[in-house]
Amino acid sequence: MSPIISISGLSKTYATGLSALKRVDLEIRHGEIFALLGPNGAGKTTLINIVCGIVTPSSGSVTVGGHDIVKDYRAARELIGLVPQELAITPFESVWQTVSFSRGLFGRPANPAYVEKVLKDVALWDRRKSKIVTLSGGMKRRVMIAKALVHEPQVLFLDEPTAGVDVELRQEMWQVVRTLRASGVTIILTTHYIEEAELMADRVGVINKGEIILVEEKAALMQKLGKKQLTLQLLDTLQEVPARLAPYGLNLAHGGRELVYTYDTKAERTGITGLLDDLSAAGIAFKDLQTTQSSLEDIFVDLVRER
């Protein structure tokens, strides 16, 4: 299937002269959850805002569902729902009014039953008559989500959806996202919380200083870069790794009080049994051991630091 969003050679230089995106190429697949990770100022919001029509690109092209976002902007934008990073809703309207307004703005006929469904999905049905000013920050964010969903988009952009949202609500939101994906909606989200990408995404893209430095299936990424480490806390301090243990490529840590063995989780044989046998043969005793797996966060930090 052809990609739902296809971005090619996209660049943006702001009036300040700052180059926020540098020839970005990216394809988003139908129905996936794509997480865009990157440090502050990497260009995530700029990328999203260009696709949604809020920022004009300096060069390059974007199509959404096969429609060019400039030439065929109506068809392209009808497919898109956007929850922007910053909270922005008119304060004096009711929840119901502001959500219905969004539906009209996108050219959809009035449909109270659908508005009701969306408000229930984001747990705001009870507050439908409340004015926006009377809502809490988390509720306002959910209103923004309802506004983005109410015109039944095919693609949903969530620009840091969980900033300022409590844990319980975050769970609820992920439930909404999962339900949406199950109904075939493609979701692109940006986040600083790597656990979120790890939890939710099918694919992960890492952007830094306006360049996409990696796009990978999350599972493949975790496997490829996901090494495990076995740390052995020794009873006695070691000066150096004994020669007979050299093949394992061990490292001494903590002034010789720890031995660290790095192995590949994907490999047929991890070599752990052999290592433990050889350790006791060499007379090295340990009091404890633990294994750690590098998280997406470690991978991410490594990637960004390399640049």
Add this chain to the structure above:
Amino acid sequence: MNLRAIWAIYAFEMARTGRTLVQSIVAPVITTALYFVVFGAAMGTRISQIEGVQYGAFIVPGLIMLTLLTQSVTNAAFGIYFPKFIGTIYELLSAPISAFEIVIGYVGAAATKSVILGLVILATAFFFVPLRIDHPLWMVAFLVLTAVTFSLLGFIIGVWADGFEQLQFVPMLVITPLTFLGGTFYSIDVLPPAWQTVTLFNPVVYLVSGFRWSFFEIADVHIGVSLGMTALFLVACLAAIWWIFKTGYRLKT
């Protein structure tokens, strides 16, 4: 044409007006009533008639224009400035609507409100002075044309402004003086010839003159000239708006 979007914007803006109906109607009505008391009653005893029309009645078209111009500009300017200020402009920019449709929604709502106000003031005037309207259709046409034109101007100001002071600036420092100097309270015939010529550079003269003609068939300039100048100003505002959206000026980065 995304008619539903236009309607959504229009209805949203009219709902906003509805919530502040009392302030938006009572204030101009009281102000206008004060003008009648001061200019109509107090000065009217000194200036009895202008070209056969009682002074109190003579100023009615000018007073309506005064409110119409300032209200059109402020309403439309605020209407588009507010989303820019609180950030909800993102939704307008990301919706499947053309610039033209955004303008129809906002300018239509601002102009509707001004026309309603104009009519309310007209009704108020009937309580104070004996009035006649010779050409009601022309009167309504001028009312609507002026409201639309100055709402377009207000829209431009709202897009340009990046602070609340600037929103106030044009209505206070440009529209109000031009209206006062544009023959609202007098016929420009009473001015010395040199000043009459200067006054002809004031666009408001043409509006007031044309509007007054529709009431009493008296005018400072020919009705055709009035209509032509108003239309010219309308086209100038439309051109400015076309340019704003083409370049994304102050709306998109």
